Amino acid sequence: MRGRRLGDRLLHAYTWLVIVWLSSPIAVMILFGFNDKKSKSNTTWQGFTLKWYDRLFDISDLTVALQNSLVIALVSTVITVVIGTMLGLAVGRYRFRGQGVTNFLVFAAISTPELVMGASLLSLFVSGNVPRDATTIIISHVLFSLSFVVVTVRARVIVLDPAMEEAARDLGATGWGTFRQVTLPSIMPGVLAGAMLSFALSIDDYVVTSFVNGGTVTFPLWIVGSVKTGIPPQVNVMGTLIFGVGVLIAIATSVAARRRA
Amino acid sequence: MAELNAIELDDVVKEYLSHGEVVQAVKGITLGIAEGEFFSLLGPSGCGKTTTMRMIAGFEDPSRGVVRLHGNDVTDVPPNKRDVNMVFQSYALFPHMSVWDNVAFGLKQRKVAQPEIRQRVGEMLEIVDLTGREKRRPREMSGGQQQRVALARALVNKPRALLLDEPLGALDLKLRQAMQIELKRIQREVGITFVYVTHDQGEALTMSDRIAVMNDGLVEQLGGPREIYERPATTFVAGFIGTSNLLAGTATGGVLSIGGGQVLVEQDGQVSVTVRPEKITISTEKPDGDVSVVPGTVAEVVYLGTYTSYAVSLADGAEITVFQQNALDSTTTAERGDPVWLSWRAQHSYAIGS
Numbered sequence: 001m002r003g004r005r006l007g008d009r010l011l012h013a014y015t016w017l018v019i020v021w022l023s024s025p026i027a028v029m030i031l032f033g034f035n036d037k038k039s040k041s042n043t044t045w046q047g048f049t050l051k052w053y054d055r056l057f058d059i060s061d062l063t064v065a066l067q068n069s070l071v072i073a074l075v076s077t078v079i080t081v082v083i084g085t086m087l088g089l090a091v092g093r094y095r096f097r098g099q100g101v102t103n104f105l106v107f108a109a110i111s112t113p114e115l116v117m118g119a120s121l122l123s124l125f126v127s128g129n130v131p132r133d134a135t136t137i138i139i140s141h142v143l144f145s146l147s148f149v150v151v152t153v154r155a156r157v158i159v160l161d162p163a164m165e166e167a168a169r170d171l172g173a174t175g176w177g178t179f180r181q182v183t184l185p186s187i188m189p190g191v192l193a194g195a196m197l198s199f200a201l202s203i204d205d206y207v208v209t210s211f212v213n214g215g216t217v218t219f220p221l222w223i224v225g226s227v228k229t230g231i232p233p234q235v236n237v238m239g240t241l242i243f244g245v246g247v248l249i250a251i252a253t254s255v256a257a258r259r260r261a
Numbered sequence: 262m263a264e265l266n267a268i269e270l271d272d273v274v275k276e277y278l279s280h281g282e283v284v285q286a287v288k289g290i291t292l293g294i295a296e297g298e299f300f301s302l303l304g305p306s307g308c309g310k311t312t313t314m315r316m317i318a319g320f321e322d323p324s325r326g327v328v329r330l331h332g333n334d335v336t337d338v339p340p341n342k343r344d345v346n347m348v349f350q351s352y353a354l355f356p357h358m359s360v361w362d363n364v365a366f367g368l369k370q371r372k373v374a375q376p377e378i379r380q381r382v383g384e385m386l387e388i389v390d391l392t393g394r395e396k397r398r399p400r401e402m403s404g405g406q407q408q409r410v411a412l413a414r415a416l417v418n419k420p421r422a423l424l425l426d427e428p429l430g431a432l433d434l435k436l437r438q439a440m441q442i443e444l445k446r447i448q449r450e451v452g453i454t455f456v457y458v459t460h461d462q463g464e465a466l467t468m469s470d471r472i473a474v475m476n477d478g479l480v481e482q483l484g485g486p487r488e489i490y491e492r493p494a495t496t497f498v499a500g501f502i503g504t505s506n507l508l509a510g511t512a513t514g515g516v517l518s519i520g521g522g523q524v525l526v527e528q529d530g531q532v533s534v535t536v537r538p539e540k541i542t543i544s545t546e547k548p549d550g551d552v553s554v555v556p557g558t559v560a561e562v563v564y565l566g567t568y569t570s571y572a573v574s575l576a577d578g579a580e581i582t583v584f585q586q587n588a589l590d591s592t593t594t595a596e597r598g599d600p601v602w603l604s605w606r607a608q609h610s611y612a613i614g615s
C-alpha cells in the first residue's frame with residue numbers, strides 16, 4: 001500500500017460509499033423478507049426465518065394485486081413495443097409532414113409530470129364516460145412508456161445503414177421479409193431496451209395508476225394502502241423475486257452481448 | 262433481329278424536388294448495355310451516375326423514360342422482382358448473419374431448395390476465395406473480404422446483370438488494384454453483365470469493355486477505354502480522363518498557329534484540339550518532317566519514376582504538359598529554363614467539340 005497516493009485512496013473509498021448507498025435499500029428489502037417478526041410492523045430485526053417464502057401467497061388481496069400488476073405490465077409492454085417500434089422507425093428513418101410535432105409529443109410525454117398526466121387522464125376518462133379498470137390502467141401505462149421505446153428504437157434506426165434494407169430488397173425480399181429478416185434484428189437491442197424500460201415503468205407505477213385504476217388494485221397501490229397497518233414481509237419476498245428476475249435478465253443480456261462481440 | 266441488350270435505357274430522366282425547385286439529376290440518357298459486357302458509368306460526383314444505376318436496380322423511379330432488362334419494360338417493377346443485383350458502396354452486409362447466411366439470403370428469398378442453396382453458396386464462396394470463413398460475422402473480416410462477401414451475395418443469384426456502386430472506394434490503393442484484377446477475373450468466370458459506377462478513371466479504363474463518361478446528368482461520350490482516352494469527344498472528357506493539353510484558335514490552310522508554332526489540323530476555322538502529354542516529343546533542336554511543332558521554355562520538371570513530367574510555357578503564355586518515358590535511350594534531359602521544341606504527329610492532335 002505504500003506509495004499509493006491519497007487521491008487514489010479517497011476515490012476508492014468514495015466508490016465503495018456510492019455502491020453501498022445505492023444497494024442498501026435493496027439489501028434491506030431482501031433482508032426483511034427473512035425477518036421472523038412477531039409484532040405488526042416489519043421494521044426491527046427479530047430473527048431469521050424462511051416462512052414468508054412458504055406463505056408467500058397467503059394474503060389473497062396482495063396476490064391478486066401482484067397478478068394484476070404482472071398482467072398489466074406484460075400487456076402494456078407488448079402494446080407499447082409494437083406501437084413504439086413503428087413510431088421509432090418512422091421518425092428515425094423518414095421525413096414527413098408532422099414529424100416535428102411527433103418528435104415534440106414524444107418528448108412532451110417524457111417530461112410531463114406524472115401527477116399532471118394522471119389527473120388529465122382521469123378527467124379524460126370521466127368526461128368520455130369510460131369505466132376505470134385494468135383497461136384504463138393499460139392505456140395509461142402505454143401512454144407514458146411509449147416515448148421511451150420510441151427514443152431507444154430511434155437511436156438504433158438512425159445508425160442503421162439504409163443500404164442494408166435496399167440490399168435485402170435487391171436480393172428479392174418483400175417489404176415484410178426485409179423488416180423481419182434485416183431491419184428488426186438490427187434494431188433489436190433498442191426494441192429490447194425499450195421493452196424492459198416500459199415493463200419496469202409499468203410494474204412499479206403508483207401515481208398515474210392511482211388516478212385511473214377504478215376498483216382495480218395493483219401491487220404498488222396495495223403496498224401504499226398497507227403502509228398504515230404495516231407492510232407484511234410477503235411484500236419484501238415478492239420484491240426480492242422481481243428484483244431477482246431483473247438481475248437474471250441483466251446477466252443474460254450481458255452474456256449474450258459478450259458472446260456476440 | 263439483333264441480340265437483345267441486357268440493359269436498355271430509353272431517354273431516362275430523373276427529376277427531384279429540392280427546396281421547391283425541380284432539379285434534374287439525370288437529363289435524358291439513352292444507352293444499351295450488351296450481354297456479358299463490363300460497362301462503366303464514369304463521372305465526377307453529382308454527375309448522375311449513381312442515380313442512373315439506382316434506376317436500373319429499381320430504387321429510384323424515373324420521372325420519364327423506360328428501363329428495359331432483356332427487352333422487358335421493368336420501369337414499374339419493384340427492386341425485389343428485378344433480375345439484377347447490386348453491390349453497395351458500403352457493402353451493406355447483414356451484420357447479424359454469418360458470411361454463409363449473407364450469401365444464402367437471396368436464394369432463401371427465392372425459396373430455392375436447401376441442397377441447391379448449399380451447393381451454390383459453397384461454389385460462390387470458392388470463386389471469391391472465402392472457403393473456410395463461412396461462419397464468420399462480417400465485422401470480423403477485413404475490408405477486402407467484406408467486399409468479396411458482398412460480391413458473392415449478389416452473384417450467387419445468377420442475376421442478369423450485376424450493378425456495382427463504387428465498390429472499391431473504401432479500400433486502400435494496393436488492395437484496390439488487386440480487387441480490380443480480381444473483379445475482372447470473376448466477371449470472365451461467371452460471364453454476367455457488370456455495370457460499374459466509379460469516379461476513378463483509372464479503374465474504369467482498367468476494367469471496362471465500354472465506358473459512358475457522364476457529366477451533369479448527361480452522357481458526354483460512350484466508347485471503349487482506348488477510344489475515350491485517345492479520342493475524347495468533348496473538352497470535359499479530355500479534361501476528366503487523364504491529362505490533356507487543349508489548344509484552341511483559328512486555323513487556316515490546315516495549320517493552327519500557336520505561340521510561334523504550327524499545329525497541323527484537319528479543318529480550317531475555329532478549332533479546339535487535344536494532345537495527350539505522352540504523345541509529345543521534347544527536343545532541343547527543331548525537328549523536321551510532317552509534324553506539329555511548337556517552341557517553348559521548360560517551366561517545371563517533375564521526375565515521377567517511370568516517366569518525367571515537363572511543364573512547357575509557350576510564347577503566348579499557354580502551358581503544355583509533356584510526359585517522357587525514362588527509358589535507357591532517352592537523351593533529352595531538359596532543365597528548367599531551357600528552350601525546347603515540342604512535336605507530335607498530326608494524328609495525335611484530336612479535334613473536339615466544346
